[in-house]
Amino acid sequence: MGFLDIRQATKSYGALKVLHETDISIEEGEFLVLVGPSGCGKSTLLNMIAGLEEVTTGDISIKGRSMTGVRPADRNIAMVFQSYALYPTMNVGQNIAFGLEMHGVPKPEREKAVAEAAELLQIGHLLDRKPGQLSGGQRQRVAMGRALVRDPDVFLFDEPLSNLDAKLRVDMRTEIKKLHQKLRTTIVYVTHDQIEALTLSTRIAVMYGGHVQQLGTPSEIYDHPANMFVAGFMGSPSMNLFPASVAQENGKAVAKVELADRSTVALPFPDHAEMARHAGREIVLGIRPEAITDPDGSDRNSASIHHFDANVEVTEPAGSDTFVVTHMGGKEVTGRFRANVDVRAGRTFKFAVNMDKAVAFDPKSEERISA
Structure with a gap:
C-alpha cells in the first residue's frame, strides 16, 4: 500500500x-x-x-x-x-x-x-x-x-x-x-x-x-x-514513427525501410535472435531524433550504429543542434545533427542510426512489440 x-x-x-x-x-x-x-x-x-x-x-x-x-x-x-x-x-x-x-x-x-x-x-x-x-x-x-x-x-x-x-x-x-x-x-x-x-x-x-x-x-x-x-x-521533437518490415539477412533480423528514392535500407536489430521470431511481419519502427544523426555525432559507445545515404529535404538550425528532415517508410523523419555539420537541403547525406534506441510497434494494436 x-x-x-x-x-x-x-x-x-x-x-x-x-x-x-x-x-x-x-x-x-x-x-x-x-x-x-x-x-x-x-x-x-x-x-x-x-x-x-x-x-x-x-x-x-x-x-x-x-x-x-x-x-x-x-x-x-x-x-x-x-x-x-x-x-x-x-x-x-x-x-x-x-x-x-x-x-x-x-x-x-x-x-x-x-x-x-x-x-x-x-x-x-x-x-x-x-x-x-x-x-x-x-x-x-x-x-x-x-x-x-x-x-x-x-x-x-x-x-x-x-x-x-x-x-x-x-x-x-x-x-x-x-x-x-x-x-x-x-x-x-x-x-x-x-x-x-x-x-x-x-x-x-x-x-x-x-x-x-x-x-x-x-x-x-x-x-x-x-x-x-x-x-x-513524449519528447520534443517527438519520436519518429514510420512503416518497416522485419526480415532475416545473413543470419540477422533487420528492419527493411523504404527511402524516398524507393531504395531500401536494412537496419539490423541488436537482439537478432529475438526479433527473428517476427520475420515477415509489418511493424512501425520508432526512433528518436537524437538516434538519427551525422556519422561523427553518433554514440561511440553503441555497437549498433548503421549508416545509409538519403536525400535531405529540410534543415532547421536550432542553435546547439540542426534538425534534418528526410523520408523513411513514406513518412517525414527528423534527425538531430550537430550544429556545425555542413548539411544542406536537396543534397544526399550520410545518416547514422543507433538501433540500440529503436522500438518496434504493432501497426494494428499500436502496442510495443516485445523482442
Missing part, C-alpha cells in the same frame, strides 16, 4: 465515462506527474484526489485512510491552481496565512510559518504588496507559499506554469524541482507539457482518452514507450 492509493477509480457524468478504471500507488516523497492532452482525464483525477469531484466507483486513500465522504478541507491536502486564486484585497503575507487563520492556528505560529515559507521561496520582500503589484512568477510563488505553510500530506498542482511566458516557465520549473528535493514532499502535478513531465517527475502517468497509457519513470517512458501514443506524445 502506498502513501496515496488510487484503486480502480472511475468518473462518469451520466452515461459519459471520462475516467476509466485507474490504479496508481504513490509512495511518500514521490513527484508524480499526470500528463496528456486536453480532455484526457488528468485534471478530473486531480480533482478527485482533492475531493472537488466525487469518485464514481473505486476508491482513493491517503495514508491508509479512504477519502470516500471526506470533505476537501479535511483531507490535509494543499492545491496550487493555474489561476493562482489569490485574494486581491489582501497583501502577500495575508494571502499566505489565510488558510492557517481559517484553521484556527494562533497568530505567532502563523507569522513564523509565513516567514519560513517566504524565505524558502525568496519572497520576503514582497509580504506587504498586493497581488496586483506582482509579476506572474511572483504570484505563483505566493500561491506555492500558501500551500507550503499548511504542511499537507499531499501537494496538488494543476497546470501551475501554463500562464507564464516560456523563460519564466523554465525558471519556475527549476524552483519547483529544487523545492521538492529540499522538502521531499509528496506531489501530484498535472500538465499538458511533456517537457515539464520529464524534467520534474520521479514518475509519470501518461493519460489519453480517460486511460493511463503508461506509468513509469521518465527514462522508462522516454526510452521504452508502451504504445505509439506515448512514443509520439
Whole structure:
C-alpha cells in the first residue's frame, strides 16, 4: 500500500465515462506527474484526489485512510491552481496565512510559518504588496507559499506554469524541482507539457482518452514507450514513427525501410535472435531524433550504429543542434545533427542510426512489440 492509493477509480457524468478504471500507488516523497492532452482525464483525477469531484466507483486513500465522504478541507491536502486564486484585497503575507487563520492556528505560529515559507521561496520582500503589484512568477510563488505553510500530506498542482511566458516557465520549473528535493514532499502535478513531465517527475502517468497509457519513470517512458501514443506524445521533437518490415539477412533480423528514392535500407536489430521470431511481419519502427544523426555525432559507445545515404529535404538550425528532415517508410523523419555539420537541403547525406534506441510497434494494436 502506498502513501496515496488510487484503486480502480472511475468518473462518469451520466452515461459519459471520462475516467476509466485507474490504479496508481504513490509512495511518500514521490513527484508524480499526470500528463496528456486536453480532455484526457488528468485534471478530473486531480480533482478527485482533492475531493472537488466525487469518485464514481473505486476508491482513493491517503495514508491508509479512504477519502470516500471526506470533505476537501479535511483531507490535509494543499492545491496550487493555474489561476493562482489569490485574494486581491489582501497583501502577500495575508494571502499566505489565510488558510492557517481559517484553521484556527494562533497568530505567532502563523507569522513564523509565513516567514519560513517566504524565505524558502525568496519572497520576503514582497509580504506587504498586493497581488496586483506582482509579476506572474511572483504570484505563483505566493500561491506555492500558501500551500507550503499548511504542511499537507499531499501537494496538488494543476497546470501551475501554463500562464507564464516560456523563460519564466523554465525558471519556475527549476524552483519547483529544487523545492521538492529540499522538502521531499509528496506531489501530484498535472500538465499538458511533456517537457515539464520529464524534467520534474520521479514518475509519470501518461493519460489519453480517460486511460493511463503508461506509468513509469521518465527514462522508462522516454526510452521504452508502451504504445505509439506515448512514443509520439513524449519528447520534443517527438519520436519518429514510420512503416518497416522485419526480415532475416545473413543470419540477422533487420528492419527493411523504404527511402524516398524507393531504395531500401536494412537496419539490423541488436537482439537478432529475438526479433527473428517476427520475420515477415509489418511493424512501425520508432526512433528518436537524437538516434538519427551525422556519422561523427553518433554514440561511440553503441555497437549498433548503421549508416545509409538519403536525400535531405529540410534543415532547421536550432542553435546547439540542426534538425534534418528526410523520408523513411513514406513518412517525414527528423534527425538531430550537430550544429556545425555542413548539411544542406536537396543534397544526399550520410545518416547514422543507433538501433540500440529503436522500438518496434504493432501497426494494428499500436502496442510495443516485445523482442
